[in-house]
Amino acid sequence: MAALGSVVVLFLQPAPELSHLAKMVLRYAVTLWLCIVGVPHITTFAWKHRKRMRPWFNQLLQMIRNRELKLGPSSSDISLSKLPNAGGVESMSSTPERGEPNHRPVMLAGVQSVQSGPYALFPPNPRPYSSSTLSAEQASELIFNTVQLAGLKMDEPPEILSIDAGPTLQTISFRLPARLQLSDLVKKRDDLANHIGQDQGFAVASSAFPSSAAFVIPHQERAFVYMSDLVNELREFSKTAQLPMVFGKDMEGKPVLVDLAKLPHLLVAGFTGSGKSVYINGLLTSLATTRSPQQVKFLLIDPKMVELMMYTGLPHLISPPVTDPMRVSLALKKIVVEMEKRYTRFAQVGARNLLQYNRNHPQEQIPYIVTVIDEYADLMVLAKTDVEDTVQRLTQMGRAAGIHLIMGTQRPSVDVVTGVIKSNLPSRVAFQLRSVYDYKTVLDTGNPHLLGGGDGICMLNGGGQKRFQSAAISADDDETTQYIEKLKSYWRNDMRMDKADSEQVNESSSVFATIFEEVETEQMATESVEQNPLSEFPTGEWADLEEEEEPLINESVYEQVIRLARDHNGVSGRLLQQALNIDYITAATYVDQLSKEGKVAPEYDPETGLKPWLVDSRESDEKLLLRVQRMICETRSTRSTDIQQALGMRKEKVLQLMGQLVKLDFLLPPTSTKGGYTLAWDEDRIQSFLDNEEE
Ligand SMILES: Nc1ncnc2c1ncn2[C@@H]1O[C@H](COP(=O)(O)OP(=O)(O)OP(=O)(O)O)[C@@H](O)[C@H]1O
Numbered sequence: 001m002a003a004l005g006s007v008v009v010l011f012l013q014p015a016p017e018l019s020h021l022a023k024m025v026l027r028y029a030v031t032l033w034l035c036i037v038g039v040p041h042i043t044t045f046a047w048k049h050r051k052r053m054r055p056w057f058n059q060l061l062q063m064i065r066n067r068e069l070k071l072g073p074s075s076s077d078i079s080l081s082k083l084p085n086a087g088g089v090e091s092m093s094s095t096p097e098r099g100e101p102n103h104r105p106v107m108l109a110g111v112q113s114v115q116s117g118p119y120a121l122f123p124p125n126p127r128p129y130s131s132s133t134l135s136a137e138q139a140s141e142l143i144f145n146t147v148q149l150a151g152l153k154m155d156e157p158p159e160i161l162s163i164d165a166g167p168t169l170q171t172i173s174f175r176l177p178a179r180l181q182l183s184d185l186v187k188k189r190d191d192l193a194n195h196i197g198q199d200q201g202f203a204v205a206s207s208a209f210p211s212s213a214a215f216v217i218p219h220q221e222r223a224f225v226y227m228s229d230l231v232n233e234l235r236e237f238s239k240t241a242q243l244p245m246v247f248g249k250d251m252e253g254k255p256v257l258v259d260l261a262k263l264p265h266l267l268v269a270g271f272t273g274s275g276k277s278v279y280i281n282g283l284l285t286s287l288a289t290t291r292s293p294q295q296v297k298f299l300l301i302d303p304k305m306v307e308l309m310m311y312t313g314l315p316h317l318i319s320p321p322v323t324d325p326m327r328v329s330l331a332l333k334k335i336v337v338e339m340e341k342r343y344t345r346f347a348q349v350g351a352r353n354l355l356q357y358n359r360n361h362p363q364e365q366i367p368y369i370v371t372v373i374d375e376y377a378d379l380m381v382l383a384k385t386d387v388e389d390t391v392q393r394l395t396q397m398g399r400a401a402g403i404h405l406i407m408g409t410q411r412p413s414v415d416v417v418t419g420v421i422k423s424n425l426p427s428r429v430a431f432q433l434r435s436v437y438d439y440k441t442v443l444d445t446g447n448p449h450l451l452g453g454g455d456g457i458c459m460l461n462g463g464g465q466k467r468f469q470s471a472a473i474s475a476d477d478d479e480t481t482q483y484i485e486k487l488k489s490y491w492r493n494d495m496r497m498d499k500a501d502s503e504q505v506n507e508s509s510s511v512f513a514t515i516f517e518e519v520e521t522e523q524m525a526t527e528s529v530e531q532n533p534l535s536e537f538p539t540g541e542w543a544d545l546e547e548e549e550e551p552l553i554n555e556s557v558y559e560q561v562i563r564l565a566r567d568h569n570g571v572s573g574r575l576l577q578q579a580l581n582i583d584y585i586t587a588a589t590y591v592d593q594l595s596k597e598g599k600v601a602p603e604y605d606p607e608t609g610l611k612p613w614l615v616d617s618r619e620s621d622e623k624l625l626l627r628v629q630r631m632i633c634e635t636r637s638t639r640s641t642d643i644q645q646a647l648g649m650r651k652e653k654v655l656q657l658m659g660q661l662v663k664l665d666f667l668l669p670p671t672s673t674k675g676g677y678t679l680a681w682d683e684d685r686i687q688s689f690l691d692n693e694e695e
Contacts, residue, residue, distance in 0.1 A: 005022075005025070117490075118288070118289040118487060118490050118491070119231050119234070119235055119289055121289075121483060121486045121487055121490060122226070122227045122228035122231055122285075122289075122473065122483065123226065123228060123473065123474045123476075123479050123480075123483055124226070124228050125224065125225075125226035125228055125229050126475075127223070127224060128226075128229065133163055133165040133170045133219070134163065134170065134172065134217075136160040136163065139160050139163060139172045139174070140157040140158055140159070140160050140174070141157055142196070143157070143158055143172065143174055143215060144156070144157040144158060145195075146192055146195045146196050146215075147180070147185070147192070149191075149195040150188045150191040150192050150195055151188070151191070152180060152184055152185070152188060153177070153179060153180060154177055154180060155177060156177075158174040158175050158176070158177065159174060159175040160172065160173070160174050161173040161174060161175060161207065161209045161212055162207075162209070164251060164252045164253075165219075165252070165253060166249055166250055166251040166252055166253045166468075166469060167219075167222060167223040167224070167225050167248075167249050167253060167469040168201075168218060168219060168222050168223070168451065168455050168469040169201065169216050169217065169218055169219065169251055169455075169467070170216075170217055170218075170219060171205070171214050171215070171216050171217075171251055171252075172214060172215050172217065173207035173208070173209055173212050173213070173214045174207075174212060174213065174214070174215075175209070175211060175212050176211050176212055176213050182204070182206055182213045185204045185213055186204050189202070189203070189204050192204065192215075193449075196215075196217060198217055198218055200218075200449055200451055200452075201216075201217075201218035201449055201450070201451040201455070202215070202216065202217055202218070202449065203215075203216040203448070203449055204216075216251070218451060222451075222453070222469075223469075224472065224475050225248050225249050225454075225469050225470070225471045225472065226471060226472060226473070226474065227246060227282055227285060227286070227471045227472070227473050229249075229471070230246050230248075230249075230255045230257070230471055233246075233255045233257060234246055234257065234286060234289065234290060235290075237257040237259075238290035238291075240259075241257070241259035241261070241262075242259060242260075242261035242262075242355065242368070243259055243260035243261045243287060243291070243296065243368060243370065243404065244257060244258075244259060244260075244286055244287070244290050245257065245258050245259070245260055245282075245283045245286040245287060246282055246283075246286045246471050247279075247282075247283075247429075247456075247458060247468050247470060247471070248279075248282070248454065248456075248468045248469045248470040248471040249468060249469050249471070250466060250467065250468045251467050251468075256458075256466065256468045258458075258460065260283075260287070260370065260404050260406075261368070261399070261402075261404065262461075263404070263427040263460060263461065264398065264399035264404050264427075265394070265395050265398065265399075265404055265405040265406070265407075265424070265425050265427065266404075266405070266406045266407070266425070266427050266428070266429065267407050267408075267409075267417070267421070267422075267425040267427070267428040267429070267442070268280060268406065268407065268408040268409070268428075268429045268431075269408070269409050269410075269412035269417070269428070269429070269430050269431070269433060269438070269442045270408075270410065270430065270431030270432060270433065270456070271410060271431070271432050271433050271434050271438075271452075272410055273432075273452060273453075274431035274432035274433070274450075274452050274453075274454075274456075275431050275432075275452065275453050275454035275455070275456065275470055275472075276408055276410070276431050277307045277374070277408075278454055278470060278472045278473075279429070279431070279454060279456065279470040280307070280372065280374070280406065280408060281307075281472075281473055281480070282470060282471045282472065282473065283372075283406065284298065284311065284370075284372065285473060285483075285484075285487065287316075287370060288314060288316050288487055288491070289487070291316075291368075292491070292494070293314075293315040293316045293367075293491055293495065294365060294367060295365070295367055295368065296316060296367055296368045296369075296370060297316055297317070297318045297367045297368070297369050297370070298311070298314070298316045298317050298318065298369075298370050298371075298372060299317075299318045299319070299322070299331060299335060299369060299370075299371040299372070300317060300321040300322070300372050300374075301321065301322045301328055301331065301332075301371070301372065301373040301374065301376075301379075302321045302322070302323055302374045302375075303323060303324075303325045303328065303374070303375060303378050303379065304374060304375055304378075305321075305323045306374075307374050308321045308372065308374055309321055309323075310481060310484050311484065311488075313488050313492075314484070314487065314488045314491065315488070315491045315492055315495055316491070318369070319331075325378060325379060325382050326382070326602065328373075328379050328382075328383075328387075329379075329383050329386040329387065329390065330592075332371070332386075332387070332390040332391075332394070333390060333588050335369065335371055335390075335394060335403060336390055336393050336394060338369065338401075338403070339393075339394065339397060339398055339401045339403050342354070342366065342401040342402070342403075343397070343400075343401060345357070345366075346400075346401075349361070352400065353399075353400035353401070353402070354366060354368065354400065354401060354402030355402075366402065367402070368402040368403070368404065369402065369403045369404070370404050370405075370406065371394070371403070371404070371405050371406070372406045372407075372408075373405075373406070373407045373408060374408050375408060375409060375410060376407045376408065376409055376416070377409045377410065377411040377416045380415070380416050380418075382603055382604070383603060383604045384418075384604060384609065385572050385573070385574060385604050385609045385610075386572075386573065386588075386604065388418065388420045388421065389573055389574060391405065391407070391420070391421055391424060391425075392420055392424055395424035395425060396424060405425075407421075407425070411438075412430075412433065412438045412441050412442045413437075413438065413441065414441055417441050417442060422441075426460075426461055426462040427458075427459070427460045427461055427462075428442050428443065428458070428459050429456055429457070429458045429459075430442045430443050430448075430450070430456060430457050430459075431450060431452070431454070431455065431456045431470075432450040432451065432452040432455065433450075443457060443459055443465065445465070448465075448467070454469055454470035454471075454472065455467070455469055455470075456468055456469075456470055553589065553590070553593055557580065557582070557590070558590065558593065560580060561576060561580070561590045561594065562594070562599065564576065564579055564580075565594060565599065565600060565613050566613055568610065568613075569608075569610070569612065569613050570600060570605065570608055570610025570611055570612045570613050571590075571591055571594055571600050571610055571611050571613070572591065572604065572609055572610045572611065573587040573588045573591050574587075574609075575610065576590055576591065591611065594611070595611065598614060598650050598652070598653075599613065599614060600612060600613055600614060601614060614649065614650060615647055615649055621657070621660075624647075624649070624653070624657055625657055625660055625661065627647060628643055628647065628654070628657050628658070628661065629661060629666060629689070630689075630690070630693055631643055631646060631647065632661075632666075632667075632679065633681075633686045633689055633690050634690065636679065636686075638658075638667060638676055638677040638678060638679060639676065640654045640655060640658060640676070640677075658677055661677075662677070665680050666679075666680055666681060667679060667680055668680045
């Protein structure tokens, strides 16, 4: 009654003193009503409907954590993909996508600030929305039905504890009923996946909540993660990281950024079409966006001549991409030489590593070198020992010298990802692979049911695993190519401006020009000066380092090398290192010399791990001549390629011997340029020769 009276008084607007009194009475009356009637009533209602309200309450908590309600930063984000921060991984929470109960798409890219410089070049995401996630009710219903269909016991729809959504997957945590264990669900994974209609990509996982489990379910339609979505985070990360790289977004939709300098090398495995190349492009463009050609150099090795060729002309490149497999080991050897030069230089000035050297010598900055091998399985077939030796050296010693390796492969079988490679590359990324054995080789775990198209798992510095969706430059290949062209133009223009500013340009002083002159193919030679950054990028300090010569061939050592190679029927860098107690570079130089002179085969024999000693340098000319003659008599064939293959000789040697056989009137010379040698002996002479030989 008092409250009603006060409202009437306020409505009639009487004297101010009366109005003040009425306001006070009204306030007391409302407070009294709330205490006696309102709060008990609401509490009773909430208690009665507590089960139904809990998911909503949890969602409200999630929203608060996600700062969607702008109530301050989260303190206890709960996520399946939460891992110890291994290897410089940065998982930022600026644009998380959480479970939205009403299928409303969530903005993925967030509000993009206006970018400048190379950051502005990334194509914008035409569809910056995440896939819609299930509501709590739908999720509860789905889990209830699926679990029952799989033959497990669940009496009522489970309580949903959280729904985390990334670009590819949603992770639904739910309370387990008393008699259902996580292990029961794991055992029935295939049945559950089948009933949920997601054979690939579905997973049963543990959850951070007590007595709970989680279902990982792919979105019906996946969101595309663009590099431009993460450009703000990349810019921010580049202030602290030395070699910042964008991986993509994790299972909560948080950006995953990694500092390559901390890994410090990376193995990337993925079956064809799994998204390996798109991902490597993201890594390269992250580096080429955040770091200038003076700060980081790339050595790109692309034997398939497909993926990395488009970077030709980017000023960050030490040389145009190396495509000839025979030159790859030379290119890698050059990197080892460069690494050793850096160590010598650091020792002279008392620097521990590149970072310290660059800090103390701001005028003589030495760039990082990132070597990317698109497919190294082919190289392992050609020169397993060479590749393993170099990889081992670079991975063990490269970090301090600022030299880092990214190695990709489609075939991560045990003969490709060997024990040596694995133990030296503890940071690995797997995209979809062909078999459970391949996953075991790369990640040491079973099949994680990856979806392909950039759905990957990273395991950095031997730490825990983190699932992520890799970022792509664009969904459109043409747009990607155009972007790379723009990036090249940007840095070329930037370099021209630098060049105009500097009077001290001296083309011949580029260290890389010399280091890689042997690696450059004829195709490289035809590159215009504009396309070859080396001639445009001199650095004084590097010119000093360049003056050091490669080890020279010492005659008496070379004789020992030849003896060793002959005795072992082949040669390798490791054999020479052990037998002669010489360093890696010197050993590799002698192996190269033997190859150049044709004393050993150019390729390693995968079985022996040696470059085989060639027959023609092992036996005297007389013996060889007799062997060729006998073979021709036995086969009645004078085809030089057959003889070459059958007797393991070089072509030149076979032709030389055939010339001698013409002089001995055993063969007749070719009568035309296309014709071959013919047998001059008749059948009787051939037969008596063979009879004599047998005796
Ligand atoms: N991050 C991504 N987001 C969306 N789609 C992707 C992503 N990565 C890859 N894809 C899709 O998968 C296709 C194949 O990717 P990619 O060329 O990187 O495969 P790959 O593993 O390198 O295969 P290969 O070794 O045969 O070259 C792409 O054309 C694209 O359609």
